Amino acid sequence: MTSRRLVLTRSAALIGAATSGLLLPQLARAQGNKIRVGLMLPYTGTYAQLGVAIENGFRMAIDEQGGKLGGREIEYFKVDDESEPPKGVENANKLVLRDKVDVLIGTVHSGVQMGIQKVARDTGVLSIIPNAGVLAATGGLCAPNVFRASFSNSQPTRALGAPMVKAGHKKAVWITWKYSAGDEAYLGFKEGFLAAGGTIVKEIAVPFPNVEFQAQLTEIAALNPDAVACFFAGGGAVKFMKDYAAAGLKGKIPLYGSGFLTEGVLDAAGAAADGVTTTLHYADGLDNAKNKAFRLAYAKQFKLQPDVYAVQGYDSGQLLVLGANAVKGDLSNKKALYAAMGGATIDSPRGKWKMSKAHNPIQDIYLRRVENGENKVIGVAAKQLVDDGPGCKMT
Amino acid sequence: MSATKSHLEVFPAGVKLVLWLGLLALLAFPFVGTEFYTQMVTRMMIMAIFAMSLDLLQGVTGLVSLGHAAYFGLAGYALAFLTPQSEAVSLWWTLPLSVLAAGAAALVIGFFVVRTHGIYFIMVTMAFAQMVYYVFFDNRALGGSDGLYIYFKPTAQVGSLTLFALDDKVTMYYFTLAMVLLVYLFLRRLLWSPFGRALAGIRVNEHRMRAMGFATFGYKLSAFTLAGALAGLAGYLWGVQTEYINPDLMGFHTSAHAIMMVILGGMGNFAGAIVGAFTFEYLLHVFKDLPYVGEVHLGKHWQLWMGSFIVLVVLFAPRGVLGVVQALTTRGARQQKDGDV
């Protein structure tokens, strides 16, 4: 063997291996009669917990209905979106172009959702959003094949204003992170609060994802409003509530917020969260039969307590089953499929809800207060609240 | 900083052969690959252009920039601003304009940044990139944290005749491949030009170059600007392909990934940057797609595999993939000489 031939054969082998590595998965995917369900969720990183909860809820809903969609078996495909917006389109394409899924369930993070929305609009694939509240998804970028089973960013806070004014807290300071979810939450709060007769003393925006709140807390104390309304989630929510309490503001200036402030973080927040009043489309302690059954079944199957994300995943599953059954598994019958899903009433642990014309849930928003480490439901802040984003051509 | 490495600049026969084979594979790929994979390789090629632009700065001139993604993203944003919601724009003027915008930004930032050295240079480039990032992240008028759509891909028309349509994935693939080749040939020419030799000299010993009368600030600034413009070209293509621009594209992670691609492939010769980009993206793809072994989803733990791979490369292959290829192919020839089969 000459050295040149040796080099040639070795390198050809290398490149051949790499190329076939790209092709093999595609060759291996057999075409069957199964419905392909694609899950694009954060399986790593800050929101991993949410991704797990959503998938758990989703699968539970499917299994409760017999594990089939319209009589057809299901094949699952999963992609970790890593909460990375620049990879949103790429990851969505993995499911839609490569794995050829019939329906895409995703995702949590709004920036990534924008990528999915693009692919959904361009390819027409059926898309169910189990969390991301970006207004545009059921607003300016709405589409007949995109359905949301969660909420829109301004929906929970829209209902916050009226209870605050009713409790006598008319002058409020609003604080949140400066990013689009924060901006959209403020939008809802502002409209709701002002309409109920409140005034916003100051709108404080914290650079995202900064969690050093001392400067802002000092400012709030100096402004001395009737109450503080906010939107934070995850680790930031815990820190804010703890810092709020440690600064002595707890008890002096009531703290209100979007329900995400107290979702999934009460263990970590401890006593600092007591008395915090929030609005959300779900609460663990909701007293209806469906919720009780759901919580029991979920805890039994997953050895975990479910949260709003699990409920949203569950409802995404219910929605899909409903649609698939209506077309007897023939997802290519788009007209009937979209009509069925668009006209559905979902019997959810959060109560019954319907789709709006823009495909966002019309749902009750509950008023909750943290007592003894739990979100206790103290009322309904808004009944059957419609909150589509502006600019949807389907409304 | 410790002694600078001498880089592989002249390719031995073995490496050249591998590169030619790679080119052939790239030319042939759309005929065997599906839509999805054609798109994926196109994206790899876009990252290859990005990596090559960084190699000019990092590999040749020795300036490690942790903020190179800023220019990548800026060109993408330029295209997003230039494309209205209702119709497409022309490739012929939006491409040069976006590249110029990126280059202009690099010129302005470079003017401030190039006067620092070593780790300080790394940090200042990162600082400016973060500033650019925040300008876009914080301003809803510029798209904010949710980014911007590019509603139509640019057209390539001359009069009323459409030369080619970038909407077609295969056309986009070959257009990008052409760009890769153009940039590569341009940069190789540059490497061996007096300008390129001066840059390499600055990397090896800047003081000596200055002592010899070279205005090193001007050379470094030119390299920085050119690298920024080429990064802009990659960013423009990214925008064309993805049609979605997000501030995270300009972030720390994107810049860090680019640095890794360049080191992974082998620095200072541009072919390494291409190889590095392909290797990095391909490995990410492979690791994320690993199957289940019993209950454990290996693909979920892709960070572990990727991190371990990077550490192994740093430990055992300090000259990157091309260095390994060189070692393998040279050994083959040597073995042959000793009479082994």
Next chain:
Amino acid sequence: MDFPTFLIQLLNSVQYGLLLFMLAAGLTLIFGIMGVVNLAHGSFYMLGAYLAYAISGQFGSLTVAIIGGTALAVLFGLALEWLLFRHFYQRDHLDQVLLTFGLIYIFEELRSLAWGDDVHSVKIPELLRLSIPLTENLSYPVYRLFIAGLCIALAIGLYLLINKTRLGMKIRAGAFNRDMAEALGVNIKLIHALVFALGVGLAAFAGIIAAPISSVYPNMGSQVLIMCFVVVVIGGIGSVRGALISALLVGLVDTFGKVLLPQMAGMLVYMLMAAVLLWKPEGLFKQ
């Protein structure tokens, strides 16, 4: 703003600055003194926080967590140095960047495997749980004052160690000229191992101490990492005094920036760093 509020914001600035110094102290050692670019610094901080959660959860005491956690981190640092880092002192900064970037991925995944992805909290010790009222509305948490005090002690201790002890002298000699120091009989291998382990230990210590006020969650290291590098670079690599002053400066700019210039608050620290480096290209107190 009125004068009392101004004073309180000043207090906030100083306290945040001191906290930053504590976070950056480990990096000052490894990066500043030893010249190793360590992007995994945020991961060590995260390790400390998770150790605080695990140990205080197990034994119910933050003190045990501080002592035990720091000790464990130091051991971990020694092991890491022996396995990996000692081969990298002479290598290019770029190789160190690549190595530590790979390590970030690995540590993040190991953390996920060991402790999961949930958000956790660590309880403040009973003694320190009160808040001192400052104005009618605002109180100041004693725990933060405690941290501030610890940071000052740490700064003094570190300064004395590096500049006033024989060990510190040997460390500085080794950083300045490794071969010469070795020729003069300094056991450089041991010194490097010790300093590296100390750096890791400091980062973890900061994570443990800060855990009660910062809560424990995935990716918490990456946010801290950039800030730490900014602090060390502004101060000048290799200077403990520089790191302290720079940390206070960053604390000031960040705190007052958030209140006075909220539209630009995210960028201000970077603008500060750019401004400093353009004026003094090697930091404020470059050795």
